[in-house]
Amino acid sequence: MKTMETLFAELAAKAEERPAGSGTVEALDRGIHFLGKKVNEEAGEVWIAAEYQSDEQLAEEASQLLYWLQVLLIKRGVSLDDVYSYL
Numbered sequence: 001m002k003t004m005e006t007l008f009a010e011l012a013a014k015a016e017e018r019p020a021g022s023g024t025v026e027a028l029d030r031g032i033h034f035l036g037k038k039v040n041e042e043a044g045e046v047w048i049a050a051e052y053q054s055d056e057q058l059a060e061e062a063s064q065l066l067y068w069l070q071v072l073l074i075k076r077g078v079s080l081d082d083v084y085s086y087l
């Protein structure tokens with residue numbers, strides 16, 4: 001099972017190696033404005049799932065929010081440790 005750390009390492013490697021067909025690479029190339037909108041969109045879907053949907057749907061939406069947040073952080077060069085330092 002993936003964790004925050006293993007997903008972040010996988011995505012950071014994609015950003016570095018830029019494999020063909022990677023949705024993450026394509027998203028990174030679209031820039032901060034696109035990534036910010038995805039974070040906002042997924043946060044809204046988490047909210048809707050928490051209000052109206054099942055635990056499984058909420059967990060899935062939360063995973064997508066974490067994915068897009070990680071892509072945004074990688075685009076800006078901010079690490080998980082940078083984030084953890086504020087927890």
Ligand SMILES: N=c1c2ncn([C@@H]3O[C@H](COP(=O)(O)OP(=O)(O)OP(=O)(O)O)[C@@H](O)[C@H]3O)c2ncn1[C@@H]1O[C@H](COP(=O)(O)O)[C@@H](O)[C@H]1O
Nearest residue numbers: 007010011014021022023024025042045063064065067068
């Ligand atoms: N965990 C994720 C992940 N979570 C969400 N997403 C993306 O976020 C989208 C969210 O789905 P939605 O249903 O909300 O979006 P949608 O409106 O149907 O689709 P869009 O039009 O918004 O793309 C998905 O379609 C994926 O494009 C992810 N894309 C990739 N990963 C993982 O990231 C790693 C790298 O992936 P690649 O870069 O594609 O190789 C792999 O381990 C993947 O499993």
